[in-house]
Amino acid sequence: MAMDMDKLNAFVGRFVADFGAAAHAGMVVIGEKLGLYKALAEKPVTSAELASKTKTDERYVREWLASQAAGGYVTYNEKTQQFSLTEEQAFAMADEDSPAYLPGAFELALGSLAAVPRITESFRTGAGMGWNEHNEGVIRGCEKFFRSGYIANLLSSWIPSLDGVQQKLESGAKVADVGCGKGVSTLLMAKAFPKSQFFGFDYHDLSIKGAEQAAKKQELTDNTNFKVAKAKEYPGKDYDLVTVFDCLHDMGDPVGAARHILESLHKDGTWMIVEPFANDDLKDNLNPVGRVYYSFSTLLCTPCSRSQEVGLCLGAQAGEARLREVVNSAGFTRFRRAAETPFNIVYEARP
C-alpha cells in the first residue's frame, strides 16, 4: 500500500506544534515565576532591558523570549528588536485577576506530568494516586487555572442559573463547598454574599491550610470556616446550598458522597454540581477540550478516584447521562443542566 505523503506531512506538522507545546508548559511556568510576562506587559523592551528589569540573566531571557515569540505568546518588533505583549496577550498572561488568566493551566500541566513514572506503573498495577500525593504545582496550578473560570462565571452566570439560590444567598444562607481545594470558589462566594455562612471541606489537609490562609488574607474569616473532611463525612445539617466544583468525578464513591450531601441539605436546598464540559458519547468528546480533559483525567482524576474506597472512576468526561444516574441513585428527585461554558457544565440537583 502506498503511503499518502500529504497525510503524513500533515500529521508531522501537527506533531511539531504539540512537541513545542509540551516544552512551552515549562517556558510559561518560568515566565510567570520570574515576572517576565508582567514586565513585558508594562512596555516594549529588548532582552537586555527585560533581564535588567527582572534581575535575570540576559542570555537565558533572550532564548526564552525567542521561544515565546515563535509560539505567539509574545510579540517581536524586528525594527526595534523589542518584545512586548499585545492587550490580549497581557490580559491572558500578566493579569492574575483576569477571567482568562492562563499560566496556572501550564503549572497544572507541568505538575501533573511529574506523576508520569508513577502513573505508568499504575497502568500495570491498577493502583491509585490521591490528590494529596501530587506535587505543589498541581495544587497551585489547579487553584490559579480554575480561579479564572470561576471569576468569569460563578457570580454572573452559574449562581443566577439556579432556582432561587441567589436570593437565599443575598438574605443569608448556609453553604457547604465540598472538595473546596484551596477555597477559591468558597471565597468568591463569601465575598459576594456577606450575610451567608460558608463552610469549605476537603480531604487534603494542605489545601485546607491554604484556604484558611487565603481567607485571612482576603479578610473573609467572619463568614467562612474551613475543615479537613471527606465528602461522605463532612459535618452540618440543613445547608441551603451544597456546591462541588470540579471534584465529584475525582471522588472514589460519588454516589456515597451524593447520599451524604442529600442528608446534609435542607429539604428545600440545592446541590450545585460543577463538572468539566463533556458530551455523553466518546465520539463527541474527541476534540481539543476533550483531549485536555481525558489527559488530565488519566494523570489526576482517575487515579484519585481509584485511590479511594469504591474507586468508581467516573473520569473527567463522564457526561450528563452518567452524572444523572449517580445523582438519582443517591435519592435526588430533580436534576437538570443549569448552565454551561466551553469548559464546564453546571447541574442543579434538588431533594
Ligand SMILES: C[S@@+](CC[C@H](N)C(=O)[O-])C[C@H]1O[C@@H](n2cnc3c(N)ncnc32)[C@H](O)[C@@H]1O
Ligand atoms: C480538581 S480539585 C478541585 C478543587 C476545588 N473544588 C476547585 O475547584 O478549585 C479536586 C479536589 O477534590 C478533593 N477531593 C477528592 N476526593 C475527595 C473526597 N472524597 N472528599 C473530599 N475532597 C475530595 C481534592 O483534594 C481536591 O481538592
